[in-house]
Amino acid sequence: MSKTCLPFLALFVLSAATTATAGGLHGIQPGDLNRQGNACNDFFDYANGAWRQQNPIPDYMDRWSRRWQAGELNKERVRDILGELSARQDWAKGSAGQLAGDFYAACMDESRVNALGAKPVRPWLDEIGALKDRAGVQREIGKLHDAGIAAPFALSAGEDLREPSKAIAHIYASGLGMPDRDYYLKPEPRFVEARAKYLAHVAKMFELAGTPAEQAQRDAQTVFDFEKRLAEASLDNVQLRDPKLQDNPTPFAGLAKLAPGFDWGRYFDAAQLPRDAVNVTQPKFLRQFEKELATAPVAQWKAYLQWHVLNAAADSLSQPFVEENFAFNGKFLTGATEMKPRWKRCAELTDAQLGEALGQKYVEKYFPPQAKARMQEMVKNILAAMDDTIRELDWMDAATKQKALEKRSTFVAKLGYPDKFKDYQGVAVSRESAWDNLVATSRWNVADNRGQVGKPTDRSRWGMTPPTSNAYYNPLQNEIVFPAGILQPPAFDVNATDAVNYGAIGVIIGHEISHGFDDQGAQFDAQGRLANWWTPADGKQFAAKGQCVVDQFEGYFIEPGVHHNGKLVLGESIGDLAGAKIAYRAYLKSREGKGPEPTLDGFTPEQQFFIAWGQFRGDETRLETQRTMIQGDPHPIAKYRVNGPLSNLPAFQQAFQCKVGDAMVRAEEQRCEVW
Known part of the structure; x- marks a missing residue:
């Protein structure tokens, strides 16, 4: 459900007539040019001003250009593939066709999702609500991590910064519901407004899950205060760009010095992780985690963990949850005024969870x-x-x-798609429950990632799926990677x-x-x-x-x-x-x-x-x-x-x-x- 990685992967983050040469190759898009503009004054306006004037941002998007238009067209291709896959129900169980097709079909079954309401997450919320002590809180953190819900910290496999030929476990600061620490701390009006909107959003989500309004407001304040304390112990966005600040190799026994109140042995054993040295990217944050374990009442922990389940599940639940999630994360944070169509959201989610199963079909066609x-x-x-x-x-x-x-x-340059696709062996996907499918695929992806710890770095693995319209550089493997999804016009x-x-x-x-x-x-x-x-x-x-x-x-x-x-x-x-x-x-x-x-x-x-x-x-x-x-x-x-x-x-x-x-x-x- 969440993907955590070192912030050193440099990402490149997603018609008019053309004139062809004698050889049949076309040039630029002359109709996109603002002919009244001046290339030497504002080249951005000159190069594409006419296209932008003629093509306003769609209500469901936060930005728009030929590049973003192509990215959305790419999703239509993904939808067509998924439509073909989901139309068949005779795929071999566990095959790429069955997994991607059934995952998409369950996501698209909106009437079933709406009928279920909050029922899919009710057992999760009830289990957290029944916690009695800090030992139970710790076990629950481990269970949430198994399903990709990274609160309040995260653990992920990655190259050793000092010896990148081997993979180790990295422990990260995590568990904030707003974009970063400054939203909790800065005094500027836009951050003050964000905090008020966030409090209302969290309270509304609790209400939708069945919490009485007054209690929902109290729980929202508890969540905000809890996250604010974590934010105060987190690095800011500029500091996160300095790899030296996040290079803190720690022997397994050293974790007990940073957070002695957490049972690291039990956590690592349950996650089937070797008790090797780890890299603690933010020691100050881990010390704050220890402080919360020691001082925060169990009731506060319950509200905090329940919120992060709801936050992770929102888009897989009924329409009221989806709309409320969009109101804050879409309308307020991005300015989009309309949700993306359901098919597009389901296509994006299928790619995120089963991208290499879907990717096999994508590269065959495109x-x-x-x-x-x-x-x-x-x-x-x-x-x-x-x-x-x-x-x-x-x-x-x-x-x-x-x-x-x-x-x-x-x-090393990687182009198009991996030489070897993931087989997703053992993951169970059906058409019965979109939420259960999300949990199942998240657990598989978490286990797949954890399985790299303690082994030689597998340089054949990709950090993006083949249909992704993006690219990245990984300094630890000194590689540039261009998925097939970006190798399309324009x-x-x-x-x-x-x-x-x-x-x-x-x-x-x-x-x-x-x-x-x-x-x-x-x-x-x-x-x-x-x-x-x-x-x-x-x-x-x-x-x-x-x-x-x-x-x-x-x-x-x-x-x-x-x-x-x-x-x-x-x-x-x-x-x-x-x-x-x-x-x-x-x-x-x-x-x-x-x-x-x-x-x-x-x-x-x-x-x-x-x-x-x-x-x-x-x-x-x-x-x-x-x-x-x-x-x-x-x-x-x-x-x-x-x-x-x-x-x-x-x-x-x-x-x-x-x-x-x-x-x-x-x-x-x-x-x-x-x-």
Whole structure:
């Protein structure tokens, strides 16, 4: 039900007519351009302003662009696959078809779900309500963890930060119902409003589950106060970007020193985990957990744990629960005014729980071999461009360059789908209960994850499912990963020119490669170890170049008084800046011996490259979502992901003949260049 991982995985987080070349390949989307705009003043508006004006954000979405439109179209493909699978009931039990088909069918049986009301979670709530002592609280925490309900802490397998060839258990801070700690603590009006909305939301959910109104309000206050104490002991979003702060290897016996009141032996044995050393990502949080065990009355624990069951179950229960959950997490936090259709929510949930069963069917239909071959060629060229960039740096000495090139040489690219799909052996899914299916698949996924602890790292495993429209970099395995779901137009199109593909998916590839050398990735060496490979002088130079990016993004406001946190978005912004630079370099190199591509719709190939990036990243975003992103998302708002990096690039300025003084031309003394 929840997926916890180290926050070092750098994620790339999800028609008009085109003109074809003589060879049949198309260029940019000329109809998307705001012809009244000025490329040198606001390139984001120029590249996609007409499309955004003609395509308002759907009520059920928090942002919209061709990229997000394609992601939703991708879900229609998933729905069609699931519709075919669920139409049959003669699949072999345990097969990919039976699991995905029956899971989706049960989710889609809305009348049955509504008839059940809160009954599916009633046994869970009653069991928690019957707790008598702290020993019972501890056993209940273990049971909830088995089902993927990570409160108040979480445990997950992952690479050892110091020796990533082996998997260990990581213990994380968890158990908050709002997005992060600052929602509980900061005094700004938007956080004060969020706290009031959250209290009302928690109380309403308790009422829907059968708690009398006055008691529901008291329980909601208990939950908030409990979570606030946990929040006060948690790292903030900027601190969470520093892997050194979360590198706290602890022998198993050391857990008893941090939280002596918790029976770690029983917990590990029940979870079938070896009593090996673990990494405690936030020792202060674990000490606060110990304090709550010792001092919080059992009644408070019961309210807190019941809330987290309800919070996890909400979207699998009857319509009143779904609507109340959407009112807070959808309307208030994102600004969406309408829920997604049920089929879309069920498709998303099936992918989340059984993604590799579903993924087998997806790649058969939507990821042809020629797409993978072309992607492999682009990745090869962009990696080579990164090598050339490192070699030519004038601020890095020979010793550090050698280490950087060594790290680059060990990069692994995963494209499309895993070589070996999970078999989900032993998981039981039926058409009887959507909630029971969610619990069953969550338990299987938790057990599958725990089974990695104490073993050599399995480098064949993926952190995203094949239909996912996203990508990521994992510094501990030094790998870049592109699921089949993102390798679709407008990110990647086998029928598009190289200029368009390098400008869209090429920049994404460059972005993910660059994460290996951003402020986080640069702390990991060629073997994925958290280890310093920088000379002191080069480390200072690198930090200074990063500070330029921090300062640039601190100046980008979404509304008066609310601006980006430059330190929070530093890694993603370095990724965008370097990604655009090296993808452009790789594009030019790819044309050597072939000659330039033609001018289309009046745009040179160089202009098409940058327009493709502006059109891919052209998200119109609701203000409520922007506020949430500014607070906790390491990705900047889309407008600044376009204008920010490009305003630093001489190649962009040359392509559009922008002049000093134009908004898209940063003054030379302010220009940022990291890689």
